[in-house]
Structures are given as C-alpha cells and as structure tokens.
Amino acid sequence: xxxxxxxxxxxxxxxxxxxYVTHVDDNLCCPICQSPxxxxxxxxxxxxxxxxxxxxxxxxxxxxxxxxxxxxTKNINMAPVxxxxxxxxxxxxxxxxxxxLGCTATLPRGNVEGHLKEDCLxxxxxxxxxxxxxxxxDLQDDVCVHVEEECSYCSGMHRxxxxxxxxxxxxxxxxxxxxxxxxxxxxxxxNHEAICDEAIVSCDAASVGCPWxxxxxxxxxxxxxxxxxxxxxxxxxxxxxxxxxxxENKLLRRRLELSLVARAQTDIAESMDDxxxxxxxxxxHIRSDLERLYVSMQEMDIKQNMLSMHMSxxxxxxxxxxxxxxxxxxxxxxxHGLQLLMFRRQGLDQNGSGGARPTGASSQAGDxxxxxxxxxxSDMPSGDRVKL
Amino acid sequence: xxxxxxxxxxYGELENDPIPGVTIxxxxxxxxxxxxxxxxxxxxxxxNGTFKVRLTLPTEYPFKPPTIAFKTKIYHxxxxxxxxxxxxLGMLRTxxxxxxxxxxxxxxxxxxxxxxxxxxxxxxxxxxxxxKSNHDAYVQRAKEWTKTYAx
Numbered sequence: 001x002x003x004x005x006x007x008x009x010x011x012x013x014x015x016x017x018x019x020y021v022t023h024v025d026d027n028l029c030c031p032i033c034q035s036p037x038x039x040x041x042x043x044x045x046x047x048x049x050x051x052x053x054x055x056x057x058x059x060x061x062x063x064x065x066x067x068x069x070x071x072x073t074k075n076i077n078m079a080p081v082x083x084x085x086x087x088x089x090x091x092x093x094x095x096x097x098x099x100x101l102g103c104t105a106t107l108p109r110g111n112v113e114g115h116l117k118e119d120c121l122x123x124x125x126x127x128x129x130x131x132x133x134x135x136x137x138d139l140q141d142d143v144c145v146h147v148e149e150e151c152s153y154c155s156g157m158h159r160x161x162x163x164x165x166x167x168x169x170x171x172x173x174x175x176x177x178x179x180x181x182x183x184x185x186x187x188x189x190x191n192h193e194a195i196c197d198e199a200i201v202s203c204d205a206a207s208v209g210c211p212w213x214x215x216x217x218x219x220x221x222x223x224x225x226x227x228x229x230x231x232x233x234x235x236x237x238x239x240x241x242x243x244x245x246x247x248e249n250k251l252l253r254r255r256l257e258l259s260l261v262a263r264a265q266t267d268i269a270e271s272m273d274d275x276x277x278x279x280x281x282x283x284x285h286i287r288s289d290l291e292r293l294y295v296s297m298q299e300m301d302i303k304q305n306m307l308s309m310h311m312s313x314x315x316x317x318x319x320x321x322x323x324x325x326x327x328x329x330x331x332x333x334x335x336h337g338l339q340l341l342m343f344r345r346q347g348l349d350q351n352g353s354g355g356a357r358p359t360g361a362s363s364q365a366g367d368x369x370x371x372x373x374x375x376x377x378s379d380m381p382s383g384d385r386v387k388l
Numbered sequence: 389x390x391x392x393x394x395x396x397x398x399y400g401e402l403e404n405d406p407i408p409g410v411t412i413x414x415x416x417x418x419x420x421x422x423x424x425x426x427x428x429x430x431x432x433x434x435x436n437g438t439f440k441v442r443l444t445l446p447t448e449y450p451f452k453p454p455t456i457a458f459k460t461k462i463y464h465x466x467x468x469x470x471x472x473x474x475x476x477l478g479m480l481r482t483x484x485x486x487x488x489x490x491x492x493x494x495x496x497x498x499x500x501x502x503x504x505x506x507x508x509x510x511x512x513x514x515x516x517x518x519x520k521s522n523h524d525a526y527v528q529r530a531k532e533w534t535k536t537y538a539x
C-alpha cells in the first residue's frame with residue numbers, strides 16, 4: 001500500500017473546498033454548510049447533516065437546525081450507508097488542480113485521500129537522497145535530485161531537479177526560427193528575427209494608416225509604391241500641431257473655468273456684504289431699544305417699591321381706625337349705661353321727695369360712685385384705650 | 389472557518405443568480421459585512437428609490453442570525469426610524485433563526501417587506517396607526533422620504 005517515498009503523513013485537504021465536476025443535487029447538500037454532505041448523520045426528526053456541522057449546531061442551540069425540534073447528541077445517528085456512498089461517489093477535481101499547471105485528475109470524492117497519498121504528482125514528498133521536500137513528479141529513480149550534474153549540451157552544472165527547465169533555455173541547444181525555419185543557437189534568435197527575410201513586418205507608414213503587412217523581403221518594393229509613405233511627413237507634422245492645439249485648448253478652458261468660479265465667488269461676497277451691513281444696523285437699533293426699555297423698567301421698579309410702602313402704611317392706618325371704632329363703640333355702651341343710671345336716679349329722686357331722708361344719703365353715694373367710674377375712664381392714657 | 393466558506397458560497401450563488409432589485413456590492417476584505425442596494429419596487433411609495441442596506445453576519449454564522457440595517461432613511465413600519473435603521477424580520481430573531489436558512493431567503497423576504505409592509509410585526513407602531521387611519525397620508529410621507537433620501 002505505501003509508496004517508495006513513505007513514510008509520508010496522511011495528506012491534509014479541505015473536503016469542503018473540493019470542486020465538483022458535475023452539478024450536485026441540493027438534496028445531497030448539508031443545510032448548514034451548503035456543501036455536499038461529509039460523513040452524513042441523521043437526527044431523530046430525520047434531517048441529515050455533516051457530522052461536524054450538526055455537532056457545532058448543537059453546541060450553539062439544542063434544536064434541529066431545520067425544524068427546531070429539541071435535539072441532543074444522543075438523538076443523532078449515522079445516516080444510511082447508501083447516502084454516504086452517494087456523496088462519496090461524486091466526481092471531483094484533485095485538490096492540486098490549478099489552471100494550466102497541476103494535477104488534472106478527476107476522481108470520486110471518496111478516492112481523493114488515496115490519490116493524494118499514492119498517485120498525485122503534485123504532492124510534496126521527501127527527496128530520497130537528502131530529505132528535502134520536492135514534488136512527487138520530480139522524483140527520479142530513488143536518487144537525490146539536488147545533486148548537480150553536467151548538461152550534455154552546454155557543459156554547465158545544474159541540479160537534476162532543474163535540468164528539464166534548463167534545457168528549455170540551454171544556449172547549447174539550437175531552435176528553429178519561427179519565420180524561416182532555419183536552426184539557430186538560442187541566444188541569437190532575437191538578433192536573427194530582427195533581420196530574417198521571412199519575418200512578417202508592417203509598412204513604415206502604418207502609423208498614418210497603411211494597412212500593408214508582408215514579408216520583410218517584400219517591404220522595400222511596397223515602400224516605393226506606397227502613396228502614404230510620400231505624404232507621411234506632412235501628416236505627422238499635422239498630427240503634432242493638432243496635438244499641440246488640443247493641449248493649448250485644454251489649458252485655456254481650465255483657466256476660463258477657474259476665472260469664472262473666482263468671479264462668481266466675488267459676486268457672492270459683495271451681496272453678502274450688503275446683507276451683513278443691514279443685519280448689523282438692525283442689531284444696533286435693537287440694542288438701543290433694549291437699553292431704553294431697561295431704564296424704564298428700573299424706574300417702574302422704584303415706583304412699585306414706593307407703592308408697596310404706601311400700601312403697608314395704609315394698612316396700618318386702617319387697623320388703627322378699626323381699633324378706634326371699637327373703642328368708640330365701647331364708650332357708647334358705657335355712656336348708654338350711664339344714661340340709664342341717670343334716669344333711674346331721677347325716678348328715685350321724684351319718689352324720695354315724699355319718703356324717708358336716709359335713703360337719699362345712700363343714693364347720693366351711688367351717684368358719686370357712677371360718676372367717679374366715668375371720670376376714671378376719661379382719665380385713662382390714650383395707649384390703654386386701644387386695649388378697649 | 390466554516391462560516392467563511394458558506395458565506396463565500398452563498399455570495400457566489402447570489403452573484404450568479406441575483407435577486408431582482410437587489411444588488412450586492414463586491415466584498416473587498418470583510419466578508420462579514422455586505423453592502424447591498426435595494427431598489428424600491430414599482431407601485432409602492434418606495435418606487436424609484438435606491439436604498440443602501442448593510443447585511444452583517446456574525447462570526448458564528450450560520451448558527452447565529454445575520455442583521456439587516458437600512459443606511460438610507462425609509463418611512464416603513466418594519467424599519468426602525470433611528471440611526472440604526474434595523475429591519476424587523478421575524479426569522480432573524482435569535483430564537484426563531486434556523487441555521488438552514490439561506491441569505492437568499494432573508495434578502496427575498498426583506499424585498500417582500502418593501503413590497504408589502506407587515507403591520508402585525510412592526511417596530512414603528514405610529515406608522516402602522518397612520519396606515520390604518522389615514523393611508524393616503526402614509527403614502528404621501530413615504531414618497532416624500534423616498535424622494536428626499538433615496539433618489
């Protein structure tokens with residue numbers, strides 16, 4: 001089973017990066033990675049995924065990625081063998097295929113690992129002589145390809161590995177000229193092609209429109225008869241003048257655009273100035289108005305203060321008036337009482353003129369007491385009167 | 389690792405067989421952020437508008453859902469009217485997301501929402517109210533926004 005160059009490690013390749021030769025039915029693709037199934041596993045809800053994909057999905061969420069049925073690792077089992085066989089039989093390109101250079105093998109997907117291990121020429125293996133890594137295609141009969149040997153054509157020393165490449169450029173080898181077919185030493189090929197009579201050349205006047213192509217040996221005949229060759233200097237001069245004019249035109253146009261832009265900007269600036277002045281004067285007006293308003297507001301404040309002072313004075317006076325009114329009322333009741341007493345005494349006096357004398361003395365005393373009381377009232381200081 | 393491969397695959401499929409009205413800008417380096425342009429469908433207030441949309445894929449994709457955000461302002465009940473412009477798609481909610489769902493389905497559904505807004509699952513409830521009470525005013529406003537921001 002193992003090749004002559006073993007032991008080689010098992011080839012590492014990404015099975016999901018393989019290129020499938022034919023269209024793969026969507027039913028054979030994993031719903032998670034969208035690639036053809038790899039080691040298919042089926043869930044208890046009968047959906048099939050790659051083993052790696054379903055393992056990762058269950059780490060993220062314990063539900064089926066298709067129908068969200070609750071799932072656990074114990075609910076998944078290997079899919080039927082027939083399905084695994086179907087996906088492993090899909091035809092793929094060898095992972096070492098490259099455009100132009102590389103392995104061109106197409107094979108069933110299941111055989112890729114074996115192909116890489118045994119057959120693919122584009123796998124790196126150890127050189128049998130020196131253990132350096134080389135491609136399997138460069139292996140030569142179990143000998144080291146890194147040893148230099150002499151080239152049999154130019155006597156130069158080259159590694160066995162590089163010999164094939166060297167032979168494509170070896171100066172000791174001749175190559176036929178692609179025009180005349182004569183064998184020529186390789187280094188002289190470019191020189192030869194520049195003068196080869198069989199080489200295909202175009203007319204010297206091709207730059208001014210001559211379509212002629214032909215062998216070099218015929219080009220002199222053509223030149224003498226080519227009408228364009230005669231007017232070529234004139235045409236070329238015209239072309240250069242045209243180019244100059246175009247260049248100049250472009251410059252002028254740019255300058256014109258720039259000056260137009262500058263002009264437009266100054267216009268805008270002028271109109272801006274007018275507007276700014278108007279705005280500024282208006283602002284001045286508003287400011288002086290504001291100051292006047294401020295002064296009158298201060299005056300108003302002072303007036304208001306005075307008013308409130310007057311108000312409080314007024315209140316106090318009002319209170320005093322109310323108190324005086326109350327005192328007057330009190331006095332009035334007392335006066336009334338006095339009048340009553342006077343009336344009663346007058347009545348007593350009239351009765352007493354016909355009765356005993358001693359009672360008169362007692363009533364005299366009572367009269368005195370009432371009068372005395374009235375006098376006391378009038379003698380009270382004005383401050384106490386307020387209390388009444 | 390596996391996410392980038394699936395993303396590349398889905399991008400390739402969408403490039404080969406594009407969804408009508410949805411243009412995906414080429415991915416330069418960051419394949420987890422897609423710049424998309426959606427054309428407003430004819431016959432809707434969004435017609436003639438080109439809406440820039442950012443599709444962001446989490447590194448855990450496809451195990452976590454992608455998000456869709458409108459970079460162009462749009463008057464639409466299912467797109468949040470803030471600087472995020474997130475589009476509310478039921479299937480993109482973490483609990484409702486299924487790893488088997490493809491970006492083609494997501495974008496097709498987003499396009500369908502432009503065609504007919506889903507009033508049962510709206511983020512901008514005031515727009516839904518307006519659509520119910522005064523549909524003409526909604527159309528008028530949506531057209532104005534389209535003209536201002538998306539043309």
